[in-house]
Amino acid sequence: MAEATIQEGFLCPICHKDLRSANNLITHFQDLHSEDKDLLTSIKEIYGKVKKKILTVDDQDIENFRKEISLQEKYYLEYSEPQDPGPTVSHTDYFKSIRRDRLDHKTAETNKLIIRLDRLLRVYAPDRKQHEQELVAWLDGSTVSRCPSCASSFNITRRQHHCRLCGSIMCNSCSYFLSYETAQTIITPLNSGGPKEPNPNKETDSLRICYHCLDMLDSRRRVQIDQVLQPIICQLYSHLQNMKSQVESSTDMYMKVYNSIISGETTYILQDLQSLRTTIADKAQMIDTISKKIASLSVDPSTPKAMLLQNNIRKATSMYIKDYLLTLPAPPTLQEIEKIRYERSSKAVEDDDIPVKNTNIKKVTVTTGWSPANVKNDVTVTEEEDPLLEQISIVTSYIKQARENQRFEEVASLQENLNMLKEMYRKQHYKNL
Incomplete structure (x- = not known):
């Protein structure tokens, strides 16, 4: 019997015709x-x-x-001015406080694990399990019926195990065995007090820990590796910024010494200015070399912006050297210095306005371990019983050592003390005549 044909649609119930609607x-x-x-x-x-x-x-x-629909048709506008922003509340400080608390908590917990791990590695006794329980308190297993990680029930075949770092309970499947060699590399920063004693345990020995402790140790290890293994461009750029900071302090001192000499003061000498200029030139050359090395680093073709960054660093460094270092004034000649000092002394005599110097001697803190015995003094002591001459000799030796080490701030203070001592000695000498 053939299957009957099934019809669908708007069919007439009498003639079975499909009428479509x-x-x-x-x-x-x-x-x-x-x-x-x-x-x-x-x-x-x-x-x-x-x-x-x-x-x-x-x-x-x-x-x-x-x-x-009626409201939209009534108030519809083809163009509307943008509204002014309403009141806003910044949650940045709150976010930073929460993040700071969490980071501090994680750092403290990680440091505890590192200290415990270091102590566990020092356990060499045969009854190691007992010593491990003494170092880290183990959780009572009678109150735990399931593994906290996988929720599997503990039974004869699935036994309870304890983490050696936090003392928590877990099953064998949720355990991680940390080898002694790996543990030694993790705690290496803690063992800076000299070489450790050789570990008598076998190389195959390991510590059973949970994955939570493992994750915290891995996070700390990754941070240490990232700090050590920085990209070469980061290392060079950090060195470049450090050199810029050094040369800026040198240029500030250069301008101070230059202005002092140009004004006719005798605190500094021409050799001080020339020494500073040589130092600045050497540092500028080093800065230029570092920027060239950054620009010549190989770049991955998939990161075209890296090449743009390197070229911009090179251009910025070149402009820095050109606008900041090469514009320093040249040191004056000896004839110019003598002319300036002669004009200043002549003006002082004409005005008869030489200020009376204060005879109070300022104390200068010497932090370099200088002593007057290791440098030959330019001042000859003719009267050993005169304490002023002895002080002049000591201060003169300090000034010489400060100039050799380019400590020109101390040179200025020491020179001021030397001038006071000489003035006091001059007055005392003429008084005795």
Whole structure:
């Protein structure tokens, strides 16, 4: 028996013709089958129920939708000015405080693990398990029925184990065995007080720890590796910035010494200025060399911005040397210095306004371990019983050593003391005549 064909659509119940739509079906039934009024009524009822079920919409929703449409049509604007931003609240400080507390807590917990690990590695006794329990308190296993990590029940085949660092309980599957060699590399920064004693334990020995402790140790190790293994460009740039900081302090001192000499003061000498200029030139050459090395570093083709960064560092360094270091004034000649000092002394004599110097001697703290015995003094002591000459000799030796080490701030203070001592000695000498 052949299978009957299944028809779908708006079918006439009498002639089984597909009329494509409900309206066509009703019209067809009224024209051709009008004698069956009851069937027509039932078809209309079924169609009405289906239509109402398909298009079920709450009357209140329709009313709200109509109101929204009317409001949009009434107040619609093609262009509206952007509104001013309202009041804002910054949560940055709160976020930093929360993050700081969490980082401090994690750092403290990690340091505890490192200290415990260092102590555990020093346990060489045969009853090592007992000593490990003495160093780290183990959690009571009678209150734990499941593994906290995998939630598996403990039984005869799945035994309880303890983490040697935190004392928590876990199963064998959730344990990690940290080898002694790896543990030794983790605690290396703690063992800076000399070489450790050789470990008598076997190389295959290890410490059972949980994955939580392992994650904290790995995080600390990654931070240490990142600090040591910085990219070469970061290392060079850090060195470049350090050299810039040094040369800036030298240039500030250069201008101070230059202005002092140009104004006719005798605190500094021409050799001081020339020494500083030579130092600045050497540092400028080193800065230029570092910037060239940064620009010549190989770059991954997939990171084109790295090459742009390196070239910008090179350009910025060249402009820095050109605008900041090469514009320093040249040292004056000896003839110019003598002319300046002669004009200053002549003006002082004409004005008769030489200030009376204070005879109080300032104390200078010497931090370099200088002593007057290791440098030959330029001042000859003719009267050993005169303490002023002895002090002049000591201060003179200090000034010489300070100039050799380019400690020109101390040179200025020492020179001021030397001038006071000489003035006091001059007055005392003329008074005795």
